[in-house]
Amino acid sequence: MIRNVGLLVAAVCAHAMMPMPVRVAPGTGRMAIDNGFQIVVSGVSDARLEAAAARAMARLSRQTGIPFLGAKGSAALRVECAAKGSEYPTLGEDESYTLDVTANGAVVKAATASGGMHGIETFLQLVGPGAGGFQAAAVHIEDRPRFAWRGLMLDSGRHWMPVAVVKRNLDAMAAVKLNVFHWHLSEDQGFRVESKRYPKLHELGSDGLYYTQAEVREIVAYARDRGIRVVPEFDIPGHTQSWLAAYPELATNPGTYQIGRTWGVYEPVMDPSKEWTYEFLDGFFAEMTALFPDPYWHIGGDEVRDTQWRASAHVQAWVKEHNLKDSHAIQAYFNQRVQKLLQKHGKILIGWDEVLHPDLPQDIVVQSWRGAKSLAEAASKGYRGILSSGYYLDHLEPARQHYAVDPLGGDAAKLTPEQQARILGGEACMWSEYVTSETVDSRIWPRAAAIAERYWSPADVTDVNSMYDRMEAVSRVLEWTGVQHRANYQPMLDRMAGGRPAEPLRVLADAVEGVGLGPRARAQRYTSLVPMNRLPDAARPESESVRAMELAAAKVAADPKGSAAESAMLRRAFAKWSENDARFVEMAGENPLLVELKPLSKDLAALGNAGLVLLDYLEKGAALPAGFTGNWDQELRRLARPEVEVMVAGARPVKVLLEAAKK
């Protein structure tokens, strides 16, 4: 067996293999994929597996362009499962599988339908164009997940996410073996599920943008068919302004409330002192728990402001009466009541760090957004937990940063094995202040694939370059699932260009990277009504072309005279930047979406010129003029900060060359 991931990938030609399986042993030969290819479900018969096979056929047809109309005598993929597994996917079920590919066909064997579906997904990742056409290299794979809880959280509250967005992301999740869809369904800015019991919730709390109950059921079934659990989150008692717009009597302070339009933490919270609050929630849970079969129920519980509680005479009287020592105790009281209600309705409570309190039973689950320390503390106290700190996709950090975060890293590494076993896994979080249905895919993918590998693959799969190589390949393959992280880029640039050729804008966009929540909030006052149609929205979180330039620059820096190909590639790119500004200015005209980018374009041209100069000096081995060095040290410090809400990523390869040329 080969343990080195890079060698393995080369051996089986599986550039898009992500997450890496536990054990991969290359075989001899290859299985040809032609128009007679089929997937045969043998062993137990299960509607989910049959549907998964049909979906895989359709996707493979898109992925290869081959119409499968049943020619005779071709090789098949056989899927054999020992048992169906439970009706809905469950936490901790056996997801293992083996996959054997030979020249004559392929076999997936698994304990359950979930494992069978994972095996099919791995097979799809093996198929690519080879010497004989589309094919899968012979291989023996044994695979099972490291963590049982591998989630993606999507915030449908702040910006509305239509059913199609949810579905296509479920397909992509399944492709990288994520198995929990954490669906954030209510926020200050929107309550997103139809309620028949409390219809004002969706009527007054959603701007008409909500999921009908039929749609919720459809999505739960869609997820189930892909081996994915759906854990809903209705965040209480804070983050509830949209509820209060519908039922102000739930609020600590009486009054009228509007759907939130701005971002940040709101002061209004539910009234924990009124019995009616719990009666309302009991009715609410009775209705809503029937829609979601998973036993886990997320109550949010984060960022509860106590301003209204402290200012309210009747709450303070009640606090005294109940002898609650502080606001955390108030929330713990509220959570205890809620936990009992959920228990009555057959659900196990899960909440963000803030719900942790000794008065709550040990079967609850804590989701940590605060960090490994908070998670380790929960585990040491006997609570189960999942890690989300370090996995916030909306911060638009590079994949390698998320990839380096391990649910069992940091303080969790010091726990006993028994305590560590309480850490169930992790969840990547996609909060939606700065994304719309058009941009959300590009903020989730492909980076969530690298996080999925962290949750699935052995802890020692950590090579960053291999991760990036495979992530860039899987990014392209993921497109065939329907997610639009790559597809929406060019149309957004075309829109900005007003229907004219957008090439100069594309050159600029390719060299910058989007920034996350913090820098955007600081740049200007956003609300849910502000269009997300500018370069900061189109720009990708990570630029593939700049990464390639950084790799080339590192080679040139190490060996300026022996890196001719890299040097030529960098010269082409720098020259393009340098020449682009004049064309960009010409196309910008009076168009405000482009006019604001003129300084960026000028910076990029300057970087291109500097890059060309640096290559000359490095190749000559001559010393840089002092003025140049001082000037560019300063420029690169300036460019390390966001500008027009993007990062000029193109500064990074120039910095590599500058540092090398200084020596």
Next chain:
Amino acid sequence: MIRNVGLLVAAVCAHAMMPMPVRVAPGTGRMAIDNGFQIVVSGVSDARLEAAAARAMARLSRQTGIPFLGAKGSAALRVECAAKGSEYPTLGEDESYTLDVTANGAVVKAATASGGMHGIETFLQLVGPGAGGFQAAAVHIEDRPRFAWRGLMLDSGRHWMPVAVVKRNLDAMAAVKLNVFHWHLSEDQGFRVESKRYPKLHELGSDGLYYTQAEVREIVAYARDRGIRVVPEFDIPGHTQSWLAAYPELATNPGTYQIGRTWGVYEPVMDPSKEWTYEFLDGFFAEMTALFPDPYWHIGGDEVRDTQWRASAHVQAWVKEHNLKDSHAIQAYFNQRVQKLLQKHGKILIGWDEVLHPDLPQDIVVQSWRGAKSLAEAASKGYRGILSSGYYLDHLEPARQHYAVDPLGGDAAKLTPEQQARILGGEACMWSEYVTSETVDSRIWPRAAAIAERYWSPADVTDVNSMYDRMEAVSRVLEWTGVQHRANYQPMLDRMAGGRPAEPLRVLADAVEGVGLGPRARAQRYTSLVPMNRLPDAARPESESVRAMELAAAKVAADPKGSAAESAMLRRAFAKWSENDARFVEMAGENPLLVELKPLSKDLAALGNAGLVLLDYLEKGAALPAGFTGNWDQELRRLARPEVEVMVAGARPVKVLLEAAKK
């Protein structure tokens, strides 16, 4: 009023205006589009108009990236229709409208819902980014179609076209005011509609790829909602091998038949001598005509081979008995019988040229694939007709070629006004031998927009450069309707590249153009089972970047020393081609989808080098070496023929420079 199209477009900033309206008078100021924009239907209330307004809001939101959540006090588009019009769109209904845009709002006025919808589409084309953000320039427009029958024919028979493909193309049709969807539903290779009366038709004749009756109704309603008539075609008595696979007793020759897999004209035809054939068709029409409300019914009737009729003893005996003088007379007999059956079921017969025969009544319509002469002949004999010759999209000819064909051109120009009035319009035809659901959009759009302009706009709107400028802009705007003519290009290249960066392949693909039916059929033996996943499938019918280079080359040719910007642009492009080959060869490896393209890549590099040399000579004003001229005259002749089933379009700008440098 300004009649010059170019000036008009500049005046109202409407680069995506296609088809050009009859009368456009620029106004003063502009209407801002912000998040309070809305469309208000006044005048008669009609469900179609309300739905059209909602769709337009959704599309405008995609087109601009602006969320419309109802801010107060913004400008609105008001749509006032005098009458609903008929329940289904009808041939010749009043489709005229006026559109007035001012700084305070916009108004569409129309006689019917169809005109109202056209007005909305024109408004959407006016919106783009301007000095104050997204806006529509003030304008007064009066508009009406030149022809009443403006169609697109889609062949769902040869390659299957799923419901989603049909729907997105209907949306794009509506955007350019096409109003007839001619749906080719049966072919030798597939019978595509569920039949409850003759279920073997779809069970044995479709590979399981057919529209259910519910889906047919859904599509007819979808088209109706967009002002589009649906004219179904079930081609008889030839092109019926898939019928015969289900009901061989319909065939002239007894035997067993298989669904056709190869292309070309098949010999098996229905038996015109058997009464049972007409009984079958009577039952078939009884069932199928109920699905399609339009009064016109297309029977195909093209390319009927008479081999079986001539070889059949019982047919020949019957021919003698009925005193039919030749095979055309046999078909005319068949068509007369069919026409009477259709009449009984309330339908008017339409067929291809071959159906024309004096024994058929004058209310039938002839669709001409043979040419203007054939159409003029029909009109002179009192028949109504539509032109399709010159509008075959599957030939992959440049838009300007289709644009130059006028339904009233050629022999039709010599007809009397009364005869000319019988020429109802035209139809662009998309035959599907060489397209799949993935590639069909790129073979229809944007070229069908130029054809739509020919059918709609005044006959004197003929400026080719203006057409191309607007077509390239409308191509981008059409993407927001959902068609994937631009979207599927890069994923197809990514697929060919096996998940690796596809840039060198893209450089090559951008410089070539796909070829049509003829050259592809001559290049290799295709069947419906051959994957359409190679460069000839991804390559566009027309290269925008090469067109831009041709324009630049023409300027350089005219004034080599005064065209610095054009010269620089050409140098960049030529250098890119020249440098690309080494990178392409490296990426190709053993991948057969790329290996076959190596000669093309070498040709492109040579063209790049030649282009650079030619620019040098032109700028210096020096005479070319004779060897160079002779060599490149020969090379360009070679490159004027298809290679690997594409045209090296990049040869065209080089030819322009070569001719100039020769002088």
